[in-house]
Amino acid sequence: MDFYDVVKSRRTIREFCDKKVDKEIIERILSAGLMAPTNDHLRNWEFVVILEKEIIEKIISPLPKTISKKELDSVIETWEVGAPFQKEMYENAIPKQYKMLIQSECLILPFFKQESPLLKPENLSALNNFASIWCCLENIMLAATVENLGCAMRIPFEKETEHIFETIKHPKEYFMPCYLAIGYPLSNNRTPEQIKQNIKEKIHYNKW
Numbered sequence: 001m002d003f004y005d006v007v008k009s010r011r012t013i014r015e016f017c018d019k020k021v022d023k024e025i026i027e028r029i030l031s032a033g034l035m036a037p038t039n040d041h042l043r044n045w046e047f048v049v050i051l052e053k054e055i056i057e058k059i060i061s062p063l064p065k066t067i068s069k070k071e072l073d074s075v076i077e078t079w080e081v082g083a084p085f086q087k088e089m090y091e092n093a094i095p096k097q098y099k100m101l102i103q104s105e106c107l108i109l110p111f112f113k114q115e116s117p118l119l120k121p122e123n124l125s126a127l128n129n130f131a132s133i134w135c136c137l138e139n140i141m142l143a144a145t146v147e148n149l150g151c152a153m154r155i156p157f158e159k160e161t162e163h164i165f166e167t168i169k170h171p172k173e174y175f176m177p178c179y180l181a182i183g184y185p186l187s188n189n190r191t192p193e194q195i196k197q198n199i200k201e202k203i204h205y206n207k208w
Contacts, residue, residue, distance in 0.1 A: 006142055006146055010141055012093075012151065012152050013100075013151060013191070014092070014093065014099070014152045014189065014191075016105065016150065016183030017097075017186045018105075020051075021182060026049060026182075029182075030140060030144035032046075032139045032142070033110075033140040036135035036138070038127070038130065039131075040130035044112060044113035044129065046110075047108055047110055047207065048108070048168055048170070056104070056107045059109070059163075059167055060101045060107075061163070062159055063098045064097075067183075068096075070133050072090075075090075078185060085195050096195040100152045100181050101181050103181075105113070106183060107156050108179075108181075109178060109179065110136070111138060112132070112136075112177065113129060113174055113175075114173065114175040115173050118130060130175075133177055144182055148184065149183065149185075150182065150183060150185040150197075153181075154178060154179045156178065161176065164176060
């Protein structure tokens, strides 16, 4: 695929079909992640790859399996979502948080080394490792797109992070920024239409 076609095709997929992802493909897309830049050149990243449904179910057990319409409306109201296209996106995404993880044939738990408190950084430089893991993750998602795979992310809440530590037993100096669900998209998967942006309206040459 042409690079710009890959970027254009890279969409969040929250519904997956029942088809296994080969380990060779998983290793290939994770290798693409390892090519991302880091501030210290060390790439202190580790990946826990879960392929067994029973283990996925155990890992995501703290997540609510369903959400009522009333609860969904309350969340959207709390977040002060005003634009119709934003509301459509949340209405599509929030109810699928558990489903998209349990449906995926490959759940990746990415970790980066973070020895100082992530939520109480001393300065911006203390967030360098946090910033670089997202470069790694975008590489992975672009590579997955080339392999005709779909991806979905979920940022864990604190109780989920604690549960993952108790379940995976990862080193305490490593932090998991998100769950990354990977699988083959369902044929009738619905993704909200992206809002069209004009790059000429976003660029400011030499001054704002």
